[in-house]
Amino acid sequence: MEVERVLHMNGGHGESSYAHNSSFQKSEMLKVKPLIEATIKDMYNINGGFPECLKITDLGCSSGPNTLFAVSEIIDIVHGCCKQNSHNKTPPEFQVFLNDLPENDFNTVFKSLSCFFDKLKKEKGDQFGPTFILAMPGSFYQRLFPSKSLHFVHSSFSLHCLS
Template sequence: MEVEQVLHMNGGVGKSSYAKNSSLQRAVISITRPILDESITIYCNKMLPKCLRIADLGCSSGPNTLTAVSNIFDIIEASSQSFIINSPTFQVFLNDLPGNDFNAVFQSLSSFYEKLKKDKGDKFGPCFITAMPGSFYGRLFPDNSIHIVHSSYSLHWLSKVPRELVNDESGEAHNKGNIYITNTSPSIVFKSYLDQFQKDFTNFLRYRSQEIVSGGIMILTFIGSIQSDSPNNIYEILGRTLNDMVKENIIEAKCVENFNVPAYFPSAKEVKDVIEKERSLCLQKLNTFEIDWDAGFITSDNIDNDKHNSGKYVSDYIRAVAEPILVTQFEETIMDELFNRFADKVNESMSNENWKYVNLVISLTKN
């Protein structure tokens, strides 16, 4: 599986689309807003170029795509007014892998520009937005060209499934019966995932340090963990759901044996270790926070109905994120059945325990 070719959120505006199932990600953007405010305000106090270039990496499509950019505009507008200076021209680059629904992004730009003009007037900007398809684990921009880099809920995705998860000689899967790290995974599985994360994140930092101007900043948010080899994650439950379908002969065992999720949820220490070892950017802030799996779910007066629907809510947003990868390994015809079963298992798990995502938000600068 070539991750770069198949990793993208569900496009369009259908019931399984990311556009319809990204309230949790919007909640995360809202929670991290104070750190974005602080980092950009400090930057504006030091320098505000005539043309400010912003890159949002892993932009996806849907209502969240321009939220971070809009937030950055608000912060810079406030800073400009405080110092009684003119607003800069903005050049914004929206980056994601080639499979992203960029057409939907382009279609949303005219209404975004109209709202920007209505809210901020003719003296703000102007603003020019363009797409930059490609992997952020490689080069994207010229040297010393970007002032602000933002990324939310993208960097836990790896550039590829770790090669070491399969025995080179026998071809046997080391993580048989699992699709991510679980308490039954041998130590080589955890080590392989960690090694791949370290390689990818090192490349990410190295390339961004070449592209960011001196004094530029980067604000990153991604799913992490308290203990990165802990089995307490959403994909462990998805793996159990797939195994149930194997037992019922709905899917073949080898399909599960040969499938591993190309993601890693690092601990804060693992992130900090890579930053300090790579040394090209300075860590200003590293915070962790937790949110419920069903954050963003809108409750009603019916408690029993809410319990059922919150499990479906979680299942729906995981489907919006993971389905394009899953259909490369499993038949598309089983997706409805898979995620209906998954919703039931999530519901059961959340009834027994208050499950949360651990999130890492970091702010870095280039000297």
Template sequence: MEVVQLPHTKGGIGETSYANNSLIQVKKSFIIGKSVRDEAILDLLSTSSIYKSLSIADLGCSSGPNTFIVVSDLMDTVHSKYSLLGHQTPEFLVYLNDLPRNDFNSVFTSLQGFHDSFKESIGDEFGQCFVFGVPGSFYGRLFPSNSLHFVHSSSSFTRK
């Protein structure tokens, strides 16, 4: 397998790191894509299936705590829908993808805060959430067939 050399962001948690300087860009792409994401996840949930577990991939995820802005919004939308239907929120399998040189350490350092804040806002109805790092370019294959329910990439949103 050929390894493609691609540019990457500045890792770490320092003053000049992407994790500490990307909130404006992350929030802008979040706002631009929210209605499309909501429509897509609600469309997925409109089937007659009640999922025991739901697999979500974020391709080209952010770094640090910004990573979880989109994921937590998707999980909140799923929780709200399941609550309306009178069902327990499913377990979440969250796959965070980025280039291998990007800083996954800052992502996983932020993980406990993500779990704590989501559990605080949802309460005991919150199902288990398992988070995985998937390094690699999303221009190649990253996942087995039929392993994901929902795939998100902020890089796919454009402004008209």
């Protein structure tokens, strides 16, 4: 049986759904935030700023309250870098690819986007660069993206499946 059909999170909002059983994953993501922040700051400093459109992916994004958490944290860090540095005050546009297996509940993810965008606009204001969020369903056992097409790749709890 194909791995894509076997390994997936329980969608929806029921008692056994990932949305109701993902607090451990969030606490672990908070532990690695300093590493993510250091990496993004290094990327900013080495390149003298960010590209006009920063392309990010979250491998194994799943669905539920944590789905956009990592993306939100990355956007916050990028926004902070731009505010602190005078040579690139304007934050870049963001193109975000949410990756998970095709069985993921992407409908639930996309239903949450309007609230996510409203929150970004409220927190960051009108100066904030546009954010485009897309789904990239598929297994990372196979190639998902063209060469040199991403600037930042995030994965919390999915790469252990590659063993």
